Structure formats: C-alpha cells, structure tokens
Amino acid sequence: MTKLPLETQPDPTLEERVVSTLVVAGLVRRRRVWPVWVAAAAAVLVLAFGVTVFRPTHTLAQGKTYVVLLYEDSTYRPPAGNGEERVAVLARWADSLSTFGKFERALRLSGPGTLGGVFIVRAADDADAARIAASCPFTQWGGHIELKRLEQ
Amino acid sequence: MTDDLALVERFLRGRGEDAFRALYRAHTPALYGLALRLTGGDRGEAEDLVQESWVRALTALRTFRAQSALRSWLCGVLVNVRRGRIRADWRIVDAPDVEPLADTTGRDDAIDLERAIAALPEGARDVFVLHDVHGYTHREIAELMGIVEGTSKSQLNRARSLLRSSLP
Numbered sequence: 323m324t325k326l327p328l329e330t331q332p333d334p335t336l337e338e339r340v341v342s343t344l345v346v347a348g349l350v351r352r353r354r355v356w357p358v359w360v361a362a363a364a365a366v367l368v369l370a371f372g373v374t375v376f377r378p379t380h381t382l383a384q385g386k387t388y389v390v391l392l393y394e395d396s397t398y399r400p401p402a403g404n405g406e407e408r409v410a411v412l413a414r415w416a417d418s419l420s421t422f423g424k425f426e427r428a429l430r431l432s433g434p435g436t437l438g439g440v441f442i443v444r445a446a447d448d449a450d451a452a453r454i455a456a457s458c459p460f461t462q463w464g465g466h467i468e469l470k471r472l473e474q
Numbered sequence: 475m476t477d478d479l480a481l482v483e484r485f486l487r488g489r490g491e492d493a494f495r496a497l498y499r500a501h502t503p504a505l506y507g508l509a510l511r512l513t514g515g516d517r518g519e520a521e522d523l524v525q526e527s528w529v530r531a532l533t534a535l536r537t538f539r540a541q542s543a544l545r546s547w548l549c550g551v552l553v554n555v556r557r558g559r560i561r562a563d564w565r566i567v568d569a570p571d572v573e574p575l576a577d578t579t580g581r582d583d584a585i586d587l588e589r590a591i592a593a594l595p596e597g598a599r600d601v602f603v604l605h606d607v608h609g610y611t612h613r614e615i616a617e618l619m620g621i622v623e624g625t626s627k628s629q630l631n632r633a634r635s636l637l638r639s640s641l642p
Binding site for chain 2: 326327328329330331332333336337339340341343344345349350351352
C-alpha cells in the first residue's frame with residue numbers, strides 16, 4: 323500500500339485559536355505578565371473613577387450583545403491588596419475574549435449595592451454567552467455572576 | 475518518550491502558555507493528520523476536533539500514564555472526542571468532496587488513496603485509518619471505539635475490500 327503521511331501541518335492560525343480557547347477555559351495561563359505599573363494604573367482608574375478599563379482590540383464577532391454582571395455579595399472574599407492582581411486576571415480574560423472578537427468593554431461600578439462590575443460581551447447565542455460567563459474568573463473570589471441579553 | 479514526559483511535567487508545573495505551545499507543536503501535526511482522515515478531509519471539522527481534543531487532553535493530562543506514548547494517548551482522546559460529536563449531532567455525511575491533502579500533492583497514487591479513504595463509510599474508515607495508517611492494534615481500536623475486536627476486524631476487511639474495488 324502507498325505509504326501515507328501520518329502528520330499534516332494545520333493552518334498556523336489554529337495554534338492561536340487553541341491557546342485562546344484553553345486560556346478562556348482556565349487550562350492554560352497566558353505568558354504575558356502585566357507590568358506592575360500597568361496594573362497599578364488600571365487599578366487606580368478602576369477604583370477611583372469607575373471608568374472603562376479595557377477596550378476591544380479586535381473586530382467584534384457577529385452575534386448579540388450580552389452583559390455579564392459581577393456581584394460582590396456577602397460571599398465575596400477578595401485577596402488582600404489593592405486589587406492589582408484581580409484587575410490583571412480580569413484583563414487577561416478580556417484579552418482572550420477579544421481574540422475571538424467577543425469582548426466589547428468593561429466597567430467598574432461604585433456606589434450602593436453589590437454590583438461591582440460589568441463586562442459587555444458579544445456572543446453567537448444564549449448558550450455561547452453562558453459559556454463565556456462561566457469562563458469568567460471573577461467567582462474565584464466568591465460573589466456571583468448574572469448574565470443578561472442586551473435588547474437592541 | 476522521555477521528551478514527552480519532560481514536556482508534560484513542565485506543563486503541569488505551571489500550566490504555562492510556553493509549555494503548552496511546546497506540547498502543541500510536537501503533537502498537533504499528528505493529531506491533525508488523524509483528524510483529517512477521520513473526517514474525510516474536512517479541514518474545518520478536523521480543526522474543531524483538534525481544538526476540542528486539546529481541551530479534553532489538558533483537562534485529563536494528570537491521568538496520562540507514562541506506560542503509553544503521549545501521541546497514542548492524544549490520538550485516543552481525539553478518537554473519543556469524534557465519537558462523542560457523532561453521537562451528539564448524528565450528522566454523518568458519506569463521501570464528501572475532498573481536495574487533495576497538502577502532503578500528498580504530486581503523488582497521484584497517494585491522492586487516489588486519500589480520496590478512496592475519504593469515501594469509505596464512517597465506521598470502516600475509522601478502523602482502516604487507525605489500523606492500517608496509524609498502526610493501532612484491533613484490541614486498541616476496540617477499546618478506543620467501544621466495540622469488540624471482531625467488529626474492528628470485520629470493519630477493516632470491509633474497508634480493504636471497498637478500497638480494492640475503488641482503486642485502479
């Protein structure tokens with residue numbers, strides 16, 4: 323029988339796709355370490371002004387817009403410190419979503435109530451949005467997440 | 475084998491991106507080659523299979539035992555992922571139109587064989603690819619596919635017979 327090759331090189335873009343998926347799934351840690359001054363600056367913006375901290379760097383994917391609401395309820399147990407580490411973790415998550423064009427923006431909220439932050443994401447459908455929300459690293463510190471579809 | 479173990483241990487220490495990329499680059503060409511044949515040359519489906527296989531593999535990597543080769547273990551993961559996908563949506567498409575695979579360009583006999591393999595019925599194709607192309611034993615195929623060895627042998631005979639009749 324003709325000997326067939328056992329290996330075939332896939333499209334080079336597959337590697338990034340797989341890595342991003344694994345990062346979103348929490349199975350691989352991103353190489354990039356955010357410099358302390360970047361994290362600190364972001365933390366200052368987040369904590370002091372409640373403004374947008376991340377913006378998408380890729381073209382947005384087709385689909386619907388959803389809002390991932392982060393609640394810092396009575397179960398919320400943030401690690402000690404000024405929040406730099408949490409900002410960096412959430413920024414990496416947003417970065418991995420952005421690779422797929424699924425990240426629109428993030429907001430930090432202040433004031434009464436337990437709603438502490440919002441991620442606006444793009445998803446193909448409700449199931450896709452649920453997968454994205456489930457991959458959010460926020461709940462490692464407690465609290466809870468709610469997902470809402472933005473009515474156009 | 476030793477290199478594989480070192481790569482696995484390095485990855486498990488910190489689950490770092492660089493360590494994963496080393497694993498990916500060492501084994502994805504084999505996974506993708508297998509996926510292409512199991513899907514009859516459907517590149518999109520093969521890429522999805524490879525991606526899902528890496529997710530499954532990393533989830534279960536701590537269960538990998540050094541007694542088997544990492545590549546065989548990963549290929550087993552891929553075969554099971556494919557079986558799960560078939561069960562999930564039972565879309566089985568026979569004999570898709572396939573383009574010649576890149577690695578066989580310029581080799582007419584290999585291209586004919588690739589096309590003939592792609593045109594095989596699903597079960598026969600899986601067994602043929604695993605046994606005659608990738609060197610799995612009937613016992614290994616039976617374990618991977620959840621069938622008895624006799625079924626593996628009969629599917630292989632069927633595949634070979636169909637190939638003989640379809641090739642010039």
